[in-house]
Amino acid sequence: MNILVLGGAGYIGSHAVHQLMDKGYEVVVIDNFQTGHRDALHPKARFYEGDIRSREFMRSVFEKEKIDGILHFAANSLVGESMTEPLKYFDNNVYGTQIVLEMMRDFGVKHIVFSSTAAVYGGQEVMPITEEAIAKPTNTYGETKLTMEKMMGWCEHAFDLKYVSLRYFNVAGARQDGKIGEDHHPETHLIPVIMEAALGKRSEITVFGDDYDTTDGTCIRDYIHVEDLIEAHILALDYLQHGGESNIFNLGSNQGFSVKEIIETVKQATGIDIPVKIGERRAGDPSKLIASATKAKHVLGWNPTKTTIEQIIKDAWNWHRHHPNGFQR
Numbered sequence: 001m002n003i004l005v006l007g008g009a010g011y012i013g014s015h016a017v018h019q020l021m022d023k024g025y026e027v028v029v030i031d032n033f034q035t036g037h038r039d040a041l042h043p044k045a046r047f048y049e050g051d052i053r054s055r056e057f058m059r060s061v062f063e064k065e066k067i068d069g070i071l072h073f074a075a076n077s078l079v080g081e082s083m084t085e086p087l088k089y090f091d092n093n094v095y096g097t098q099i100v101l102e103m104m105r106d107f108g109v110k111h112i113v114f115s116s117t118a119a120v121y122g123g124q125e126v127m128p129i130t131e132e133a134i135a136k137p138t139n140t141y142g143e144t145k146l147t148m149e150k151m152m153g154w155c156e157h158a159f160d161l162k163y164v165s166l167r168y169f170n171v172a173g174a175r176q177d178g179k180i181g182e183d184h185h186p187e188t189h190l191i192p193v194i195m196e197a198a199l200g201k202r203s204e205i206t207v208f209g210d211d212y213d214t215t216d217g218t219c220i221r222d223y224i225h226v227e228d229l230i231e232a233h234i235l236a237l238d239y240l241q242h243g244g245e246s247n248i249f250n251l252g253s254n255q256g257f258s259v260k261e262i263i264e265t266v267k268q269a270t271g272i273d274i275p276v277k278i279g280e281r282r283a284g285d286p287s288k289l290i291a292s293a294t295k296a297k298h299v300l301g302w303n304p305t306k307t308t309i310e311q312i313i314k315d316a317w318n319w320h321r322h323h324p325n326g327f328q329r
């Protein structure tokens with residue numbers, strides 16, 4: 001089977017490509033290197049460099065390749081940036097998805113597994129969050145992902161398309177063989193930011209607010225290992241290929257950790273004392289996001305195996321420590 005991975009040179013997309021290849025899929029990758037890395041590409045995947053927003057480019061790939069299913073990771077994903085540059089998010093995320101869906105319609109591709117986010121939920125009272133919770137994003141990033149989910153829903157009405165939307169909570173860790181991992185410029189995600197501080201690449205880590213209504217006042221998030229996350233995508237593809245209905249699933253661990261707890265765990269894993277400063281709240285941050293992942297386990301048969309925060313941080317540290325400058329040699 002030929003699977004097209006959009007954004008296959010990025011952090012999560014490259015892990016998907018490697019795991020699909022491990023399982024014997026034929027993989028076609030599209031990436032424009034906006035945030036991806038050439039060295040994250042799998043040498044055996046067929047690669048096309050270009051932008052999903054270019055109709056001509058996308059048409060040329062779909063004309064050459066017979067695609068059986070799509071994994072869509074090509075999007076901007078930073079909460080903070082989405083609040084200061086909202087139109088960048090509508091352009092790349094929403095308009096980019098429009099072109100992807102046009103190609104699916106025009107070339108008769110029926111199945112798409114979509115990278116969505118817990119940010120669609122916004123502030124919720126009830127934890128853990130189930131898929132039935134009413135989505136009310138508190139940031140532009142979440143709003144664009146919710147819009148993309150709705151676009152797929154309306155396209156399903158109009159033409160024969162089935163989708164699975166996977167709402168990720170906080171993805172971290174790296175491939176266990178250490179070949180690929182997380183490398184953003186600039187880095188903004190909590191775990192890699194702490195690791196940059198551990199490596200002396202930044203002088204301290206700033207906690208974005210300690211006056212939230214949580215146990216220690218810092219935000220609580222649910223962390224999931226990137227390899228477990230990708231397993232769910234492969235199961236979702238399988239589910240669609242076997243006639244599964246369009247569906248939405250949370251991917252998380254049912255457990256939350258505060259920013260301070262994550263900093264402590266990284267300190268322990270690295271044995272390095274990291275200077276910590278308390279700063280202002282970051283715009284758009286909900287105080288608490290914890291997933292109920294029961295539905296993905298029941299319907300997809302998802303069985304995450306790297307579920308402890310220590311394991312996630314260990315694999316992330318293994319990558320960062322051996323690649324202090326990321327993919328840059």
Ligand code: UDP
Binds near residue numbers: 189190208259282
């Ligand atoms: N965070 C922080 N300092 C940092 C980076 C992140 O305090 O340098 C906090 C952030 O405000 C949020 C949590 O860590 O509460 C996770 O943020 P991240 O950007 O990793 O993921 P998000 O939850 O925004 O997808």
